Amino acid sequence: MNARHRRRPGVWLAGAGQTGPAAADSRSIPEMVLAAVEAALEDAALTFDDIDAVVTASVDLYDGLTASNLAVTEVVGAVMKPETRIAADGLCAALHGACQILAGAYETVLVVAHGKASMASFPELTTWAMDPVYLQPLGVDFETCAGLQAQALAAFDERAERRWAELAAERRRQAAGHGVAPPRTAEEVLASPIVASPVRREMVAPRADGACAMLLRQTPGGRGSPGGGQTGNRTRITGFGWDLAAHAPGDRDLEQWAGVGRACARAYQASGVVEPADSLHLLEPSCHYAHEEELFVRASGAGSGPCVSPTGGLFAGAIPVAAGLSRLIAADRWLRQRDEAGCALVHGSWGPIGQGQAVVILEAAA
Amino acid sequence: MSQPISVSHEMDLAWRYASGEAMERFCAGLTDGRIEALRCAACGLRYLPPRPFCGDCRARLTEWVAVGDEGKLEAWTEVQVPMLDAGTGRPRATPFAIGLVRLEGADTTLNHFLAETGAGRLRVGARVRARWRSERAGTMADIECFEVIG
Numbered sequence: 001m002n003a004r005h006r007r008r009p010g011v012w013l014a015g016a017g018q019t020g021p022a023a024a025d026s027r028s029i030p031e032m033v034l035a036a037v038e039a040a041l042e043d044a045a046l047t048f049d050d051i052d053a054v055v056t057a058s059v060d061l062y063d064g065l066t067a068s069n070l071a072v073t074e075v076v077g078a079v080m081k082p083e084t085r086i087a088a089d090g091l092c093a094a095l096h097g098a099c100q101i102l103a104g105a106y107e108t109v110l111v112v113a114h115g116k117a118s119m120a121s122f123p124e125l126t127t128w129a130m131d132p133v134y135l136q137p138l139g140v141d142f143e144t145c146a147g148l149q150a151q152a153l154a155a156f157d158e159r160a161e162r163r164w165a166e167l168a169a170e171r172r173r174q175a176a177g178h179g180v181a182p183p184r185t186a187e188e189v190l191a192s193p194i195v196a197s198p199v200r201r202e203m204v205a206p207r208a209d210g211a212c213a214m215l216l217r218q219t220p221g222g223r224g225s226p227g228g229g230q231t232g233n234r235t236r237i238t239g240f241g242w243d244l245a246a247h248a249p250g251d252r253d254l255e256q257w258a259g260v261g262r263a264c265a266r267a268y269q270a271s272g273v274v275e276p277a278d279s280l281h282l283l284e285p286s287c288h289y290a291h292e293e294e295l296f297v298r299a300s301g302a303g304s305g306p307c308v309s310p311t312g313g314l315f316a317g318a319i320p321v322a323a324g325l326s327r328l329i330a331a332d333r334w335l336r337q338r339d340e341a342g343c344a345l346v347h348g349s350w351g352p353i354g355q356g357q358a359v360v361i362l363e364a365a366a
Numbered sequence: 367m368s369q370p371i372s373v374s375h376e377m378d379l380a381w382r383y384a385s386g387e388a389m390e391r392f393c394a395g396l397t398d399g400r401i402e403a404l405r406c407a408a409c410g411l412r413y414l415p416p417r418p419f420c421g422d423c424r425a426r427l428t429e430w431v432a433v434g435d436e437g438k439l440e441a442w443t444e445v446q447v448p449m450l451d452a453g454t455g456r457p458r459a460t461p462f463a464i465g466l467v468r469l470e471g472a473d474t475t476l477n478h479f480l481a482e483t484g485a486g487r488l489r490v491g492a493r494v495r496a497r498w499r500s501e502r503a504g505t506m507a508d509i510e511c512f513e514v515i516g
Binding site: 026027029034047048063074075078080116118120121124125133136137 | 422
């Protein structure tokens with residue numbers, strides 16, 4: 001860590017709350033979001049009055065509602081307050097919240113993301129998130145794109161499918177008990193139906209319902225609590241980056257996640273991370289398909305040293321739009337439980353085969 | 367000059383919205399000809415339709431209050447251009463009138479159709495009453511429309 005970084009004002013994780021992942025939450029979206037927000041406030045020992053601004057993440061197409069943030073305006077406490085809404089992964093919303101704090105605009109920002117995969121057929125919806133003149137008429141959706149990418153990777157790697165099956169089985173085993181899908185063996189993964197070859201159904205992180213809320217603060221210590229709430233406020237964001245690749249899969253090198261590499265480079269520079277393999281203790285990537293984890297680890301430069309998705313990552317349940325924020329919460333929990341200094345790399349992605357990529361470096365004091 | 371190419375699409379997608387606890391109770395009440403609002407304990411505002419949270423006070427709403435099926439027309443408009451009827455997916459026959467009704471016992475207004483069109487009896491401040499359907503299914507359509515009564 002360099003001197004320039006140490007002088008920089010921090011962005012602290014003050015409290016987190018989450019509902020789900022659930023296979024089908026019978027609650028309405030505002031009810032799910034309110035439960036997550038209230039849990040975050042309780043975690044931080046803060047109240048709605050302490051929130052200066054709100055950043056929400058939601059996607060109209062997934063919610064079947066234009067201006068999908070309107071459904072949650074009240075329950076995120078945004079009435080008569082500044083709210084910014086982004087239609088990208090929830091981790092990107094957290095980065096926008098961090099930018100607002102670093103700009104000195106606000107002291108406390110609430111970041112909220114929600115998704116309800118059970119409302120509609122998610123793969124069908126993703127067709128309509130593709131270019132309407134060239135790709136939609138061809139029926140290209142996110143699953144098709146994942147199949148193309150996996151095939152490009154597997155073409156010259158005959159062990160790839162077996163490796164992805166073992167990875168999916170391991171993540172499903174880690175997610176057992178708190179996830180939405182039962183564990184599977186590698187053989188069961190390999191025997192599951194093909195979605196888009198060579199991607200099989202059990203190599204896809206199961207989609208789920210849920211909402212995530214994270215309170216970001218300029219300073220450690222809750223306003224309402226000298227002790228800084230239940231979190232102890234040990235964890236802060238020390239660097240972040242995000243990146244967009246070209247939309248069309250044909251414009252990209254499918255064999256790598258170059259956007260992750262670029263986003264990580266920005267985050268590492270801001271955090272003063274020179275050797276990610278030495279500095280990072282945890283990777284919490286948002287991998288919707290088993291093969292994406294290999295792409296992520298390679299692009300991050302973290303090697304095999306850090307612990308990766310110890311609770312199963314998105315294989316516990318991939319909440320559309322909220323996936324990356326769920327990883328931020330998971331990393332925050334891991335660092336809290338560790339009870340010693342630690343550093344984590346958190347990831348979120350959006351669009352077909354990770355067109356948008358965002359990463360955050362978290363550091364926890366001892 | 368060449369003709370521009372246009373690509374047409376027809377989307378056939380369906381979403382299932384969870385109505386939430388408050389709307390579930392509200393709609394169940396409509397089946398029995400009962401209208402209920404949720405009152406904010408902090409500011410006293412009685413929300414109709416009911417919702418789980420007061421955005422002004424940032425407080426959960428749990429106190430149910432009875433609301434009458436008569437009230438005052440706060441705003442109205444006569445629609446002349448066919449609008450999409452979400453229930454049928456087809457344009458609604460015009461003209462029709464729609465209004466904002468403040469029912470007795472509520473502090474917010476309810477959007478609904480009006481039984482007549484034209485500026486004859488429709489005016490801000492007119493007394494209106496719900497016209498209930500004889501067969502009800504627990505939806506907003508259980509109230510067919512509001513009629514001017516004075």
